[in-house]
């Protein structure tokens with residue numbers, strides 16, 4: 001573990017009675033990284049995060065965050081922010097009072113009106129939590145996590161319930177925090193968000209990591225695709241392809257650029273039209289689906 005290691009997890013196990021929910025998990029998160037902990041339903045993500053965030057004792061294993069034991073609340077609270085899936089704020093408090101309370105509880109210094117402005121809730125400052133819409137509550141959840149611009153921020157399903165514009169706004173704020181050096185741990189079921197933003201991904205299934213690495217490392221494990229349709233009188237293709245029931249040709253390839261070049265050169269030299277051409281590398285969705293099949 002070096003001085004840039006913000007989270008270190010070694011052989012973490014979490015049992016619920018005789019159910020083994022998290023199995024020997026080992027990973028680290030480095031300063032400034034956005035690490036996405038992804039996985040199937042019930043994979044053990046929340047159980048893992050609860051231990052890292054200091055909300056749950058592990059059954060065995062060693063976890064340090066910011067060089068401290070996560071259960072040492074006094075040491076870690078001022079330095080980290082958490083956006084839970086359901087924060088359970090007091091319904092009677094206003095948005096402004098909620099943030100003031102968070103500042104008092106965590107010891108993180110900031111100005112509630114600044115943070116409300118950042119998340120676009122200035123006009124709801126005096127509105128009670130009970131009167132906020134679902135998306136506004138989510139933005140207030142986010143505001144509590146970024147209050148004081150902590151150096152480590154946990155975002156648990158941050159964009160669930162947000163419309164597209166609000167999602168973009170949230171990611172803009174995250175990008176700015178990262179420019180200032182924040183480390184982010186993300187869980188999400190929106191895989192395209194992780195694909196676009198994560199430096200590294202841990203992919204969990206049934207309590208254990210099935211894969212860990214950068215998006216490129218994960219997606220390189222499966223072939224990319226080229227697909228199109230041809231007229232019935234088209235000449236023989238230069239590459240092996242599969243034919244779907246709808247008459248679409250599919251080429252699966254680990255050499256996408258090369259095969260695409262071969263195909264396009266062939267199409268030009270034979271004056272063949274490739275209708276509805278689509279090509280691309282494997283997406284994280286495909287990798288995700290593959291782990292549930294193994």
Ligand SMILES: Nc1ncnc2c1ncn2[C@@H]1O[C@H](COP(=O)(O)OP(=O)(O)OP(=O)(O)O)[C@@H](O)[C@H]1O
Pocket residue numbers: 016019021039040041042043044045046047048
């Ligand atoms: N308090 C508990 N008591 C018993 N079993 C639990 C408890 N909390 C979680 N589990 C079980 O542990 C497993 C992992 O749950 P966890 O909530 O960590 O998964 P997750 O990856 O966050 O899932 P999801 O994506 O569905 O939110 C599940 O099978 C769940 O039913």
